[in-house]
Each structure stands twice: as C-alpha cells, then as structure tokens.
Amino acid sequence: MHAFKYHRPSGIDAAAALVKGEAKLLAGGQSLVQAMKLRLASPSDIVDLGTxxxxxxxxxxxxxxxxxxxxxxxxxxxxxxxxxxxxxxxxxxxxxxxxxxxxxxxxxxxxxxxxxxxxxxxxxxxxxxxxxxxxxxxxxxxxxxxxxxxxxxxxxxxxxxxxxAPKRAAYMKFKNPASRFAIVGVFVADFGGSVRVAVTGAGPSVFRQADMEKALAAKFEPASVANIKQKQDGLNTDLHASAEYRAHLVTVMARRAVEAALK
Ligand SMILES: Cc1cc2nc3c(=O)[nH]c(=O)nc-3n(C[C@H](O)[C@H](O)[C@H](O)COP(=O)(O)OP(=O)(O)OC[C@H]3O[C@@H](n4cnc5c(N)ncnc54)[C@H](O)[C@@H]3O)c2cc1C
Known part of the structure; x- marks a missing residue:
C-alpha cells in the first residue's frame, strides 16, 4: 500500500473540501482498501466518512x-x-x-x-x-x-x-459460493400497474429487463417470465460462468423472484 494522508471530517462540507485531485472517500473500506492493497488504487488522501x-x-x-x-x-x-x-x-x-x-x-x-x-x-x-x-x-x-x-x-x-415501497417485491440471486457476489441476481418489484425488473451480475453493469417488465405488468405470475429468454449479447463470460449460462440464470432467477414476491 502507498502512503496517504488520512482525514476524519465531521461534516459533509468539510469532506467535500478535502476530496480533491487524487483524494478518495472512505466508507467501510470493503472495496477501496482491497483495491489499495492490490495497488489498483493509490489515493493521495483518504477522507473517512465514518464520523x-x-x-x-x-x-x-x-x-x-x-x-x-x-x-x-x-x-x-x-x-x-x-x-x-x-x-x-x-x-x-x-x-x-x-x-x-x-x-x-x-x-x-x-x-x-x-x-x-x-x-x-x-x-x-x-x-x-x-x-x-x-x-x-x-x-x-x-x-x-x-x-x-x-x-x-x-x-x-x-x-x-x-x-x-412497492406493493410486493423479491430479490433472488445465484451467488458465487466464495464471495457471495451475484453471478446473476434479479430484483422484481410490482408497483401495482407497473413492474420493474433489475438484473445484476449478468452484464458489465446492472440493467432493466424490459420484456419481463411488460409480461409481468400484464400478469404478475411466474409463468409470465418462465419462457422469456435473456439475450446473451454483451453479457459477462469469466471463470465463474459463460454468457450463455448467465442468460439462462436471468430467466430462472426472475421466475423464482416472482414466486417469492407472491408468497
Ligand atoms: C469478501 C467480500 C464479499 C462481498 N460480497 C458482496 C456481495 O455478496 N454482494 C454485494 O453487493 N457486495 C459484496 N461485497 C462488497 C460490499 O458489499 C461493500 O458494500 C462494497 O465493497 C462497498 O464497500 P464500502 O461500503 O465499504 O465502500 P468503500 O470500499 O469504502 O468505498 C467504495 C467506493 O465508493 C466510494 N464511496 C464510498 N462512500 C461514498 C459516498 N457516500 N459517496 C460517494 N462515493 C463513495 C469510495 O471512494 C470508493 O471509491 C463484498 C465485499 C467483500 C470484501
């Protein structure tokens, strides 16, 4: 780890004044400290938000x-x-x-x-x-x-x-057994008339699944999403899972989330 200056401001304005240039905000350090240990990040200053x-x-x-x-x-x-x-x-x-x-x-x-x-x-x-x-x-x-x-x-x-707060909602994830990060996670929320379906883990960033949202807005039941296939284009392939497998998991996790939301 590189040397850095450590600050503990007591208010937001003081923190904002300190977080300039190569300075970084610190929350719980669960990502930032790992990145610093691996020298993927080397901030000049650490601005701790903890107080x-x-x-x-x-x-x-x-x-x-x-x-x-x-x-x-x-x-x-x-x-x-x-x-x-x-x-x-x-x-x-x-x-x-x-x-x-x-x-x-x-x-x-x-x-x-x-x-x-x-x-x-x-x-x-x-x-x-x-x-x-x-x-x-x-x-x-x-x-x-x-x-x-x-x-x-x-x-x-x-x-x-x-x-x-939705009328009903559930989150289902197929987790990496070591870190428990999502290989694929699907959060389904029914607002009564409109439904939002968000997918994490599958692509480079979280995204909404529009086909599933439409189908669930028409009928909020597991069968509505059971045959909707997620396109593989742009999904992640890594040592944990292929894009093809992640696409399959999106449908499975969405169906399970709807089942859970209805319980
Ligand atoms: C072993 C392990 C397993 C994990 N498993 C999971 C998991 O299953 N699911 C999951 O979702 N996460 C998982 N995490 C991540 C964990 O949930 C942390 O929430 C995440 O790493 C962010 O950490 P932090 O809140 O401590 O932020 P930090 O590491 O302190 O900061 C992260 C980044 O956010 C910036 N930042 C922090 N606070 C603010 C703020 N208020 N405003 C603007 N920028 C800010 C920092 O400058 C830094 O760039 C895991 C982490 C570890 C180490």
Whole structure:
C-alpha cells in the first residue's frame, strides 16, 4: 500500500473540501482498501466518512425508505422499518457477503462503487430509488453508467438513498459460493400497474429487463417470465460462468423472484 494522508471530517462540507485531485472517500473500506492493497488504487488522501452523523440512519414514511449513505448492510437487514416497508430490501442486504462484510460495507459505498456483481444496484433500479448527494439528486434510471461507473461527478458525495415501497417485491440471486457476489441476481418489484425488473451480475453493469417488465405488468405470475429468454449479447463470460449460462440464470432467477414476491 502507498502512503496517504488520512482525514476524519465531521461534516459533509468539510469532506467535500478535502476530496480533491487524487483524494478518495472512505466508507467501510470493503472495496477501496482491497483495491489499495492490490495497488489498483493509490489515493493521495483518504477522507473517512465514518464520523459524519448526517450520513447515518434509516427513515421510513411507509411509502418510501431513506437509507443514510453510511448505513451498514447489517443495519439495513435488521431494521424494523425496512423489514416492514420493503422486506425484499432487508432480505437483499442480508444476502450480501458474510457477517464481517455486512458489518462494515455501506449502502453509499456499494452504490458509488457499482461493482457489476453487487446487489444494491439491482435494488436501486428495481425500487426506482433516488440517490441524494451533496450536489443534488440522481434518478436510478440515469445513475448506473457502466462497469464501475456512475453519474457521480469527481468528489460528489452520496448522502442518502430513497427507495420506493412497492406493493410486493423479491430479490433472488445465484451467488458465487466464495464471495457471495451475484453471478446473476434479479430484483422484481410490482408497483401495482407497473413492474420493474433489475438484473445484476449478468452484464458489465446492472440493467432493466424490459420484456419481463411488460409480461409481468400484464400478469404478475411466474409463468409470465418462465419462457422469456435473456439475450446473451454483451453479457459477462469469466471463470465463474459463460454468457450463455448467465442468460439462462436471468430467466430462472426472475421466475423464482416472482414466486417469492407472491408468497
Ligand atoms: C469478501 C467480500 C464479499 C462481498 N460480497 C458482496 C456481495 O455478496 N454482494 C454485494 O453487493 N457486495 C459484496 N461485497 C462488497 C460490499 O458489499 C461493500 O458494500 C462494497 O465493497 C462497498 O464497500 P464500502 O461500503 O465499504 O465502500 P468503500 O470500499 O469504502 O468505498 C467504495 C467506493 O465508493 C466510494 N464511496 C464510498 N462512500 C461514498 C459516498 N457516500 N459517496 C460517494 N462515493 C463513495 C469510495 O471512494 C470508493 O471509491 C463484498 C465485499 C467483500 C470484501
């Protein structure tokens, strides 16, 4: 690891003033510290968000749930508010990594990182979330730009994420047995009249499955998606799975998610 300067600002403005040039924000370090150890990242300065109170906490008004950027996955999984308003979101957080990763990893860090196999981006897209930053608001549909790429400008800080509560929803993932990242994960959310289906793990970045959304809006039942085939073009092939296998998993996970949402 290279040498760096460590900062612990107590507010957003102070953090924003520090995160310039080669400086990096630090949330739980679950991606950033690994990248630094591997020398894939060598920031000049680390701006730790851990002591900024306004980034903590979870609020719900029944119609939506707002999660502070620094809320840990374990907090989201255990939150009575999240479990009541959007049980599928709490269940998704519970599926992330292992106990240690859930104790440190954060909502804001996961979304800002946009790992192609991360679970949160699927929840953000399926639950039509709004990402609030120190600079304004981003709609979910315009936020994820590509592999590890988002609409965030350099130095822009996610402060919270507001998820819309659907009528019913579920997330199913076929996980990598070692890391538990998604080989393919599908989040299905029925808003009563409109349905959103978000797929993670399959391609370079999370995406919506329009054919499945249309079929489920017409009839919300497993059979509606059981014969919809995901195109293989542009899907990932790596040591874990081929594009062909991932395409097959999209249909299987979508069908299982609809089954789970109906229970
Ligand atoms: C062994 C292991 C297994 C894992 N398994 C899974 C899994 O199954 N599913 C899954 O989804 N994830 C998984 N993860 C990832 C984990 O969930 C973390 O959420 C993710 O790595 C982000 O980590 P972090 O929140 O600690 O952010 P950090 O690593 O601290 O930061 C990540 C990036 O986001 C930026 N950032 C952080 N906070 C903000 C903010 N508020 N505003 C703007 N930019 C910000 C940082 O500058 C950095 O570039 C796993 C990680 C590990 C190490």
């Amino acid at each position: 900024i109170q306004s980034l903590q906490g979870i609020k719900s008004d029944g119609k939506s749930v707002t999660i502070g950027a620094m809320a840990r996955h374990a907090e989201v999984a255990a939150s009575a508010d999240v479990r009541k308003a959007i049980p599928a979101l709490a269940a998704m957080a519970e599926m992330i990594g292992d106990r240690q990763v859930r104790a440190m990893g954060t909502c804001g860090g996961s979304i800002a990182n946009n790992d192609p196999a991360a679970d949160y981006p699927a929840a953000v897209l399926a639950l039509n979330a709004t990402i609030t930053t120190n600079n304004g608001k981003h709609e979910a549909d315009k936020f994820f730009k590509g592999l590890y790429d988002t609409a965030l400008k350099p130095g822009e800080i996610i402060t919270s994420v507001t998820f819309q």
